[in-house]
Amino acid sequence: MCGIVGEVGNDNAVELLIHGLTKLEYRGYDSAGIYVNDEKGNDYLVKTKGRISELEKKIGDDVHGTIGIAHTRWATHGIPSEANAHPHVSEDGRFYLVHNGVITNFKELKEEYLQGVKFVGETDSEVIVQLVGHFAKEGMSTLEAFKKTISVLDDGSTYGILMIDRENPETLYIAKKKSPLLIGVCDGFNVVCSDAMAMLNVTHDFIELHDGEIVELTANEIKIQDANGQPVERKTFHVDEDASASEKGAYEHFMLKEIDEQPAVMHKLVQEYTNEDGSMKIDQDLINAIEDADRLYIVAAGTSYHAGLVGHELFEKFAKIPTEVHVASEFAYNQPLLSKKPFFIFLTQSGETADSHQVLTQVNEAGYPSLTITNVANSTLSREATYTLLLYAGPEIAVASTKAYTAQIAVEALLAKALGVDMGYQEAKDFDVRKELSIVANGMQELVDEKHDIEKLAQKYLAKARNAFYIGRAIDYDTAIEAALKLKEVSYIQTEGFAAGELKHGTIALIEEGTPVISIITDHTIASHTRSNEEEVVARGANVISIVSKDLAKDTDQIVLPTVHPLLTSLVAIIPAQLLAYYASEQRGYDVDKPRNLAKSVTVE
Structure with a gap:
């Protein structure tokens, strides 16, 4: 999502801040800006719609400073524009501010405090700086006005x-x-960033800030106070200097970093595949080729196969094209009877999956058209397929795929939308994929911000478990299968994903006292049925963890999901499952990023 950097005390403020913004480009953004002050009466504000490279072009040789803030913005409130770009300025020109996040009561605050204030843009963020200006005019000190705001x-x-x-x-x-915000401790100056990667060129020692804290940061002093105004002392943590640790930034493991990156990936995909007016940026030749087919065959392995199961729902609902999903290793040697005009979609993170490549070779020999959806440009499956759509998820290092899985589902949704609109289906026209994926991104962010609550659930229910089950129905069953794979591959807990109604047809015999059963409920039509299945396993002694959409939740449910489009619930439901797997593995003392017997790219059949 949006990126923040700041510094105080360094004579090369502009260079340092621009470098930091560049390191945060992977988050996805539509505008950027910088404010610097030389502490001698000269200051400069430069903003632009578009890329950081455009911002650099606008920064003249005279722009310099020893203190500054900079920001990359993804539009939420207000269109992408220079006026809506950060930093924002108070009406009197005194205060300059950058903000990540959402101010939910900004309209009420404008009505209560700022009716006479002239706003430059449309963002909720500008309300913050105008409030500081308002309270300062009432006689408060800067710190008092900031805290009051x-x-x-x-x-x-x-x-x-x-x-x-x-x-x-x-x-x-x-x-x-x-x-997230981190303070970077340097020699003679200090920095702030939303991701340690932005400032690893100047420091490897950081201080993590906690919710509710206020900080006064100078070149030589760090004054932190909690929400009650009490001073806080906190030690720095060190980010190792080796290359792999640098790629992880401030994270202990790649897997957790990649889970946290998923909101940014959603924004990046919207940026790459849609225009601001909602139209799609997908090759018309690809659209025509798929429309010419009488059936889609999604072929994949592992996590990508599970993403294909969700894609099946998306293509049939929005594009009304019959769709089948096949495990690559089975399809390669046991090919089903094909339709007359098939079109093949290959899902693969690496683009090098051997089983999928075997199928693609057969497809090419038969002369059928194909599409590879992958995270790696110019990979084997990308090169050899007729068409390619990229995931734009950034490098995924952890063996357990997280952000590539959600990126694959998002790309399938974008493609299904484009197909349905081109074919004239009203359901697709009504599906505002740009808006819906932005809602998903915000929902994902809410969930990753609550990771410590999920860590406690993992400690209570999974840290010592021998086996576990995920259950769900319809699209929740698709999610349950992927969730089970995540848990088993990194924590080594024997875990199975089941259609909730199938448990009583034999598998419920495995439920015993203390067995963890994780239930996913996001579909109104079958929610009561899955609740009944929960009761069945509870009666046999199971410990149930419920992952439930907000509008279906009860007070006893442990994990409540933000409300998103019904066909995109897998994108948010999988987040707590990924986190449960991560923390279960960590608590058991395993190598989270490199599970035994597994490799990131499976290049043998």
Whole structure:
């Protein structure tokens, strides 16, 4: 999602901040901006719609400073534009601010405090800086005005905030709630960033900020106070200097980093495959080739196969094309009877999966058209298929695939939308995929921000478990299969994903006292049936963890999912399952990123 960097005390503020923004480009963004001050009465604000490279072009040789803030924005409130880009400025030109997150009561705050204020843009973020200006005019100090502003943001708001007072350009004011911020400790200066990767060129020592904390940061001092105003002392943590650790940034494991990156991947895919007016950026030749087919055959292995199961729902619902999903290793040697005009879709993270390549070779020999959906451009399956769509998920290092799985589903949704619209189906026209995937991204962010609650569930139910079950119905069953794979491959807990109604046809014999059963419920039409299945396993002594959509949740449900489009629930339901797998593995002392007997790219049949 949006990226933040800031620094105080370094003479090369512009170079340092631009470098930091560049390291955060993977998050996806539509505008960028920078504010620097030389503490001698000169300051500069530069903003632009578009890429960081465009921002660099606008920064003149005279732009310099020793303190500054910079930001990459993904549009939520207000269109991508220079006016809506950060940093934002108070009406009197005194305060400059960047913000990650969402202010849910910004309209109410404008009505209560800011009716006479002239706003430059349409963002919720601008309300924050205007509030600081408002309270400062009432006689409060900068810190008091900043703290007062934070206090009137409602509980549903999220924020990572950096602010500079041009009348006191020696201090960065920082606030954080459910939006990551780190302080980087340097020699003679200090930095702030939303991801350690942005500042690894100047420091490897960081301080993590906690929700509700306020910080006054100068070149030589770090003053942290909690939500009650009490001073906080916190040690730095060190990011190792070896290359692999640098790629992990401040994370202990790639898997957790890649789970956290999924909201940004959703935004990146929207950016790559849709225009601002909602139209699709997918090759018309590909659309025509698929429309000419009488049946789709999705071929994949492992996690990609599970993404294909969700894709089956998307293609049939939005494009109304009959779709089959096949395990690559089975299809290669036991090919089913094909339709007259088949079209093949290969899902693969690496683009090198041997079983899928074997099928593609047969497909090419038969002269059938094909599409590879992959994370790696110019990989074997990408080169040899007729068409390619990229996942734009960034390198996925952990063996257990997380962000590639959700990216595959998102690309399938984008393609299904494009097909359905081109074919004239109303369901596809009504499906605002740009909006819906942005909602998904926000929902994912909510869930990854609650990871420590899920860590506690893993400790309670899975840390010592021998076996476990995931259950669900319809699209939740598709998710359950992938969730079970995640848990078994990194924690070595024998886990199976079952259609909830099938348990009583034999498998319920394996349920005994203390068996973890994780239930996924996101579909209104079958929610009550899955609830009944929960009761059946509870009666046999199972410990049930319920993962439930907000509008179906009960007070006893442990994990509540944000509301998203019914056909995209897999994208949010899988997040807690990934986290449960991660923490179960960590708590058992296993190598999370490199599970035994597994490799990232399976290049043998």
